[in-house]
Amino acid sequence: MQGFGILASAIVALIVLAAFRSAIIEDVSAVDYCWRIVLGVGAVPGLLALYFRLTIPETPRYTMDVEYDVNKATNDITNYLQTDDSRDENDGPGNHVDVPKASWSDFVSYFGKWKNGKVLLGTSMSWFALDIAFYGIGLNNGIILSAIGYADTHEAEMGLRAYNSLKNMAVGNIIITMLGTVPGYWVTVAFVDSWGRKPIQLMGFGVLTALFIAMGAAFNPLKEHSIPAFIVLFTLLQVF
Numbered sequence: 001m002q003g004f005g006i007l008a009s010a011i012v013a014l015i016v017l018a019a020f021r022s023a024i025i026e027d028v029s030a031v032d033y034c035w036r037i038v039l040g041v042g043a044v045p046g047l048l049a050l051y052f053r054l055t056i057p058e059t060p061r062y063t064m065d066v067e068y069d070v071n072k073a074t075n076d077i078t079n080y081l082q083t084d085d086s087r088d089e090n091d092g093p094g095n096h097v098d099v100p101k102a103s104w105s106d107f108v109s110y111f112g113k114w115k116n117g118k119v120l121l122g123t124s125m126s127w128f129a130l131d132i133a134f135y136g137i138g139l140n141n142g143i144i145l146s147a148i149g150y151a152d153t154h155e156a157e158m159g160l161r162a163y164n165s166l167k168n169m170a171v172g173n174i175i176i177t178m179l180g181t182v183p184g185y186w187v188t189v190a191f192v193d194s195w196g197r198k199p200i201q202l203m204g205f206g207v208l209t210a211l212f213i214a215m216g217a218a219f220n221p222l223k224e225h226s227i228p229a230f231i232v233l234f235t236l237l238q239v240f
Contacts, residue, residue: 003182010173013038017167025159141176142169180238207240
């Protein structure tokens with residue numbers, strides 16, 4: 001669903017810009033209202049999710065590991081497996097037991113062993129490297145679109161130039177998301193069970209490495225001589 005969230009943010013930006021078009025053309029500082037509204041609207045789905053999270057029942061794992069109520073957790077699992085709606089007897093607190101809390105010494109003793117530590121290190125460093133690239137690019141799509149000339153406008157009037165440039169960035173983000181980000185997520189949804197999680201991860205990391213090297217080494221030639229090729233490669237980045 002993250003792909004749809006990225007798409008929704010670009011659509012909201014485009015709608016807000018259209019609503020403030022006259023104000024921006026008259027006074028470019030009106031853009032200040034736009035980004036504040038876009039940022040504020042972005043909080044709405046989060047608040048809705050927070051409401052539902054606060055109102056749903058706790059999971060048996062939470063009941064057992066955090067509330068230390070093993071009996072209630074067992075009853076919750078039994079109710080779920082039996083699909084029985086009569087849960088009145090489990091609504092109240094159950095019998096609490098003394099469960100040892102995890103400590104830093106537990107963490108060190110477990111992950112201090114190389115066979116366990118290497119899994120944590122490899123996983124965390126892979127995602128650390130990916131997130132630098134993923135969020136670095138995602139948060140700077142507008143800058144990249146400007147760098148390749150997509151967002152450039154040639155109007156003399158500053159307000160109109162600012163509006164058209166921002167509008168082009170929003171439209172460009174929508175195009176990139178529709179062609180790359182959303183299909184990438186849902187190709188994985190369709191094939192993750194048949195291809196396997198590890199092969200998809202390895203394929204994604206491998207292709208991204210090759211694309212980043214190619215685009216980084218040839219950035220200026222691509223920008224100067226072949227904008228379409230740059231856009232195709234950039235879209236493939238979003239897919240993978």
